[in-house]
Amino acid sequence: MAGDPYQELGVSRGASADEIKKAFRKLAKDYHPDKNPGDKAAEDRFKRITAAFDLLGDAEKRAKFDRGEIDADGREQYRGFSGGARGQGGFGQGGFGGGGARTTFDDIDLEDILGGMFGGGGARPRGGAGRGPTRGQDVRASLEISLEDSIQGSTRRIQFSDGRTLDVTIPKGADDGQVIRLKGQGVPSPRGGPAGDALIELKIAPHSLYHREGADLTMDLAVPLADAVLGGKVAVRTPDGVVNLTVPKGSNSGQVMRLKGKGAYAGGRRGDLKARLMIQLPGEDVPELTKAAEALRKRAL
DSSP: OOOOHHHHHTOOTTOOHHHHHHHHHHHHHHHOGGGSTTOHHHHHHHHHHHHHHHHHTSHHHHHHHHTTSBOTTSOBOEEEETTEEESOOOEETTEETTSOOOOOOTTOOHHHHTTTTTSSOOOOOSSTTSSSOOOOOOEEEEEEEOHHHHHHOEEEEEEOTTSOEEEEEEOTTOOTTOEEEETTOSOOOTTSSOOOOEEEEEEEOOOSSOEEETTEEEEEEEEEHHHHHHOEEEEEEETTEEEEEEEOTTOOTTOEEEETTOSOEETTEEOOEEEEEEEEOOSSOOHHHHHHHHHHHHHHO
16 A cells, blocks of 8 residues: 555645645754664655655645545556556655655755755755656855965864764865865765765965965064164064064165065965065163164254
8 A cells, every 4th residue: 555645744635835845844854864874764764755745845746646646656546457556555765665756856945945954055966857866965065274274284174054074184275265075975865876075165264464465475574673774584474384584784664575485375376475574663762772863863954
């Protein structure tokens, strides 16, 4: 005897389309394989409720089912053979009747039905409306990383809204807006096909020290007055660590010193770090400096 999709979704035969959709949304969240890893019973239930919604979520198929023109598998009912009906079947593990559910969701966004449980939008399952296995949805998310992570590479963990966590390997030289594809980490296929992918878009966070200009970085560098006047070496913090920069004798504020290859990445190339010199006076009164300044003022008159 064919199973009843109304009973599978827990709704009455007079339920509205919104009531059917709401019931499916709740059950899909409860029995989704990602929320019940390794639970075969939950996986089977998810397949059955998906098949039930495929039938009842389509107004035309639902009407035919209600009139007895098709069974729970969507197959036509032929009368007249010993008074019976051909093409009947019970609920199977692959859907209604074991023949496989036609899970096309032509007018429904599965990501919307599942309530965005994977933290982002996604593409529709590939493979068309046939009965063969179809690919699960891709899921999308963004991951904010530091400038240092993008330059040197690292591993960062991302958590989706359904509670899943994934470790994402940030490649050395990653660019802002770059998308990392994690194969098979998207939505499982409801019909035995491969799972979708997780697409992680990298966002490089603003930095407290550097200002980014494409692949180049700019920064203000405090230089002691004595080093600016006499020349000297000043420690500079770069994304790769601290280096010593030679400041020429007689340097002025606003002068830019360029450190080649110490910038960010963009378009596959690494830029430079441009240090803008900012002359720093002593924080206390220095009599010798005062006398020298007075002598310079007199000379300028």
